[in-house]
Amino acid sequence: MDARIDIERLKSDLEELGRIGHDAAGGISRPSFSSADMEARAWLRAKIEAAGLAYRQDGAGNQFGRLEGRGKTVMAGSHIDTVLNGGMFDGAAGVLAALECLRTICMYKIPVTRPLEIASFTDEEGNLVGDFLGSRAFLGLLDRDEIATGRTAFGPPLADILKNTPFSVETILDAHKTRPELEAYLELHIEQGSLLEEEGVPVGIVERIAGKRYRRCSFIGRAAHAGTTPLELRQDAFLGLADFALKATHHVAARHYGSMVTIGRVVLHPGSFSVVPARADFTFEFRSPDAAELQALETELFAIASDTASSRGLGFASKEVDKTTPVAAAPRLVGIMEEECRALGLLSMKMTSGAGHDAQILAAACDVGMIFIPCADGISHSPAEMIGWDDLEKGANLLLRTLVRLAA
Amino acid sequence: MDARIDIERLKSDLEELGRIGHDAAGGISRPSFSSADMEARAWLRAKIEAAGLAYRQDGAGNQFGRLEGRGKTVMAGSHIDTVLNGGMFDGAAGVLAALECLRTICMYKIPVTRPLEIASFTDEEGNLVGDFLGSRAFLGLLDRDEIATGRTAFGPPLADILKNTPFSVETILDAHKTRPELEAYLELHIEQGSLLEEEGVPVGIVERIAGKRYRRCSFIGRAAHAGTTPLELRQDAFLGLADFALKATHHVAARHYGSMVTIGRVVLHPGSFSVVPARADFTFEFRSPDAAELQALETELFAIASDTASSRGLGFASKEVDKTTPVAAAPRLVGIMEEECRALGLLSMKMTSGAGHDAQILAAACDVGMIFIPCADGISHSPAEMIGWDDLEKGANLLLRTLVRLAA
Numbered sequence A, B: 001m002d003a004r005i006d007i008e009r010l011k012s013d014l015e016e017l018g019r020i021g022h023d024a025a026g027g028i029s030r031p032s033f034s035s036a037d038m039e040a041r042a043w044l045r046a047k048i049e050a051a052g053l054a055y056r057q058d059g060a061g062n063q064f065g066r067l068e069g070r071g072k073t074v075m076a077g078s079h080i081d082t083v084l085n086g087g088m089f090d091g092a093a094g095v096l097a098a099l100e101c102l103r104t105i106c107m108y109k110i111p112v113t114r115p116l117e118i119a120s121f122t123d124e125e126g127n128l129v130g131d132f133l134g135s136r137a138f139l140g141l142l143d144r145d146e147i148a149t150g151r152t153a154f155g156p157p158l159a160d161i162l163k164n165t166p167f168s169v170e171t172i173l174d175a176h177k178t179r180p181e182l183e184a185y186l187e188l189h190i191e192q193g194s195l196l197e198e199e200g201v202p203v204g205i206v207e208r209i210a211g212k213r214y215r216r217c218s219f220i221g222r223a224a225h226a227g228t229t230p231l232e233l234r235q236d237a238f239l240g241l242a243d244f245a246l247k248a249t250h251h252v253a254a255r256h257y258g259s260m261v262t263i264g265r266v267v268l269h270p271g272s273f274s275v276v277p278a279r280a281d282f283t284f285e286f287r288s289p290d291a292a293e294l295q296a297l298e299t300e301l302f303a304i305a306s307d308t309a310s311s312r313g314l315g316f317a318s319k320e321v322d323k324t325t326p327v328a329a330a331p332r333l334v335g336i337m338e339e340e341c342r343a344l345g346l347l348s349m350k351m352t353s354g355a356g357h358d359a360q361i362l363a364a365a366c367d368v369g370m371i372f373i374p375c376a377d378g379i380s381h382s383p384a385e386m387i388g389w390d391d392l393e394k395g396a397n398l399l400l401r402t403l404v405r406l407a408a
Helices: A007-018 A035-050 A092-107 A133-139 A144-148 A158-162 A169-178 A195-199 A237-255 A291-311 A331-344 A358-362 A389-407 B007-018 B035-050 B092-107 B133-139 B144-148 B158-162 B169-178 B195-199 B237-255 B291-311 B331-344 B358-362 B389-407
Strands: A054-057 A063-067 A073-078 A116-120 A182-190 A203-209 A211-220 A260-262 A266-269 A279-288 A315-324 A348-353 A367-373 B054-057 B063-067 B073-078 B116-120 B182-190 B203-209 B211-220 B260-262 B266-269 B279-288 B315-324 B348-353 B367-373
Touching: A007 A035, A007 A092, A007 A389, A035 A054, A035 A063, A035 A092, A063 A092, A073 A092, A073 A358, A073 A389, A092 A116, A092 A182, A092 A389, A133 A169, A133 A358, A144 A158, A144 A169, A158 A169, A182 A358, A182 A389, A195 A203, A195 A348, A203 A331, A203 A358, A203 A389, A211 A237, A211 A291, A237 A260, A237 A266, A237 A279, A237 A291, A237 B237, A266 B266, A279 A291, A291 A315, A331 A348, A331 A367, A331 A389, A348 A367, A358 A367, A367 A389, B007 B035, B007 B092, B007 B389, B035 B054, B035 B063, B035 B092, B063 B092, B073 B092, B073 B358, B073 B389, B092 B116, B092 B182, B092 B389, B133 B169, B133 B358, B144 B158, B144 B169, B158 B169, B182 B358, B182 B389, B195 B203, B195 B348, B203 B331, B203 B358, B203 B389, B211 B237, B211 B291, B237 B260, B237 B266, B237 B279, B237 B291, B279 B291, B291 B315, B331 B348, B331 B367, B331 B389, B348 B367, B358 B367, B367 B389
Parallel strands: A073 A116, A073 A182, A182 A367, A203 A348, B073 B116, B073 B182, B182 B367, B203 B348
Antiparallel strands: A054 A063, A063 A116, A203 A367, A211 A279, A211 A315, A260 A279, A266 A279, B054 B063, B063 B116, B203 B367, B211 B279, B211 B315, B260 B279, B266 B279
C-alpha cells in the first residue's frame, strides 16, 4: 500500500481547531461543554460530514464519524477538550490524525472490510467530575452518584453545566448502550515527556499505560513555640513530611525504576514564622505501569510513612481520592505497529505512558494500542505545546497502515 | 528582710485582669489600643493609684507607677497586651508581680533609696507594626517611616488605629524624651517552654535572650508532568526544600546546641496533585543567644541552602524580613538573683530565653535581668496558658528581694 496521509491538510485542520477557544493568557481553554467546546464540536461535526463519514453523537457528547463495513468496529480517536490554558496538540492531534486517516482511506479507496470510526471523547482532561468522563460513559463505567451529586472542578454541579447542552445525567449514564462492538481502539497522542525527543526517535509504540493513586495525607505533630522549644523536644510535622518525601522518592527511584512519586501541594498548620508546625497536609500521587507493582508501592510507601511518623513521634493519616488501573497495550497491536514502522522505514521505540489516556478506559472493551509522537521539551498542558509536523506525518501514516491492517 | 509578697492579692489581680478582653474562642484577645486594651489600661491605672504610686503614661502609651527616691530608677515590668486568643499570664504576670512588689515595699516600709517604677509596655506582642513598639519607643529606637507608613497586622495604618487614642505617630516618636535614667530593668515572665517544668525547678534566672532572623526563602525548579517526567530528570523544588530542612535542622542540632531553626509555612507552585513543584516558598527563622553564633548560623545555613540547590539543579532566593539581636543579662543581676534564691531557699537554674522580651530592648539603656516561672506543658500564646500559683509566689518574692537590693 503506497497511500499516505496529507500532512498539509492535517496541519490546516489542527490550526483551524487551534483557533477555537483562545484565552487571554495566550493558550487554549476549551473545557468540555464550554462555549468554546461547543463551537469546536460543531466544527468537528462539519469536518466529519465533509469527509463523507456518517456522523453520530452519543448521550455523553462523544462524537463519531463512521465508515460502514462488516463485523466489529475498528476505532481511532482521542479528545478535543483541553485543560485551562492548554495547547493545540494534546488530544486534537489524535482526533484529527484519525480523521485524516479515514479521509485517506476514502480518497484512495483503500480496501477494508470492517467498519472504521473516528472518536472524540468528552472531558478527557477531567475539568468536570474526574478524568475520562466521555470514555467511561462509553464503556458504562460511571456511577450515578459520581456525576449526579458531586460538584465540578468549576464549582456548580454537572447537572447545572449540562443545562446549556442537549445532554443530561440520564443521557450520559445511557451513552454506553449505543456503543458498537469494538475490534480495536488506536490513539495517537503527543508524548507529554521528552524521551522520544532525547532519543531522536519520531514514533513511540506504547506498551503500557501507567495506573495511579491520588491520596491526601497528613503528618500530625504538636504546635510549639519556635523560640523556646528545643529541637530535640519538637514533634515537627513538617520535618516528618520532609523526611518522608526524601525516603519515598529514594525508594521509588532505587527499587521501582519507571514508577513515579510526586508531592505537589503542601499546607502547614498553623502556618506562621514562629510556630513549629502541628500538621503537614500534602497531596501524594504515585504511578506505575504494572498493577502488582502499583499495589506494592502503596504498601511500601505506607510503611515508610508509618516508620517515619513513629520514629519522630508523629501521627500519619491518609485518604485515597482517585485511582486508575495500569493497562497493557495488546501485544498483537504492538506487533502490527512494529511491522508497519519497518515497512515505512520509521525508527520507533517501545515505551510506557506515564500520563493517562482514553485508551486506558477503552482497554476494558477491546484491544488498544497507542502511538506517541515527540513534543518539544516534553511540554504539554501549556500554550508552549509544540510538535514537529514531520513527526506527526510519520505517526499518522503509521496509524493509517495499522487501521488498514486491522480493518482488512 | 522577712517581708513577702501576698500571693492571694496577686492572684486576685491576675484573675481580674484576665476577665478583660475575653474572646469567643475561650481565650483573651487584648491587642494594644483595642477597646479591651483601653479597658485594661484604665484598670491598671486605678490599681497603680490605689497602691499609692505616682501614675504616669508616656506618648507611646507605656504605663508607669513610681515610688520616688534618689538616683537612677530601678524598674520592673512587662506588658498587658496579648496575642489574639492568648492567655492570662504572658506579660500580665510580670506587670502585676512588679506592682505587688512595690505594694509590699510600701506596706512594710522596706527601706530603699533609689526610685522604683513598675512599667507596662505597649504592644510587646507586635500586633501592630512589629514586636516591642512600646519599649522601642521608650528607648527612642523607632524609625518614623516604620510607624508612619507601614500597615498594621490588622490592615489599617497605625495612624488610623491611633485616632481612637490620646496618642499619635508624633507622641510615640517623642516618648523616649520622658524616660528617667535607669539603674536596672527586671522582668518576671512565664518561661513559654517546658524546661523548668521538666526539671522540677520553680525559678529560672535568664542569662541570655536569643536574637533571631526571619527570612522568606524559595527554592526554584521547573514544573513538569508528574506522570511522564522520570524522577532523575526532575528539578523538584519541594524535594530541594525537604533536603534543606533536614540538613539545616541536623546542622543546628549537631553544631549549635541551644540555637533554633524552624520552617513554619510552605507554599508550593503551581500546587496541584500531578505537577512537579516549580517553586517552594517557605518561612525560615533561626535564633541564637549569641550574636556571633547567630551570624555564623546565617552564613552556614545559607551555604547549606546553596549547596542543596546546586546539587539538585535548583535556584535559591532569600530575603530578610525581621531580626533582633541577642542580649545578655547583666552578670551583676544574675549574681544577685542567685544569692537571693539561696536566701529564700529556692531551687533555681540559669537559662536562655528563646522568646523575645521587652528586657531585650531595655538592655540598650541599662542592666537587665529576667526571672522565669514554669508554665504548664510549656504552653503560651494560648487559652491553655497556666501556671502554678506557688511558682509565681516564689518568682515574685525573688523579684521583690532583687528590687530591694538594687534600690537599697
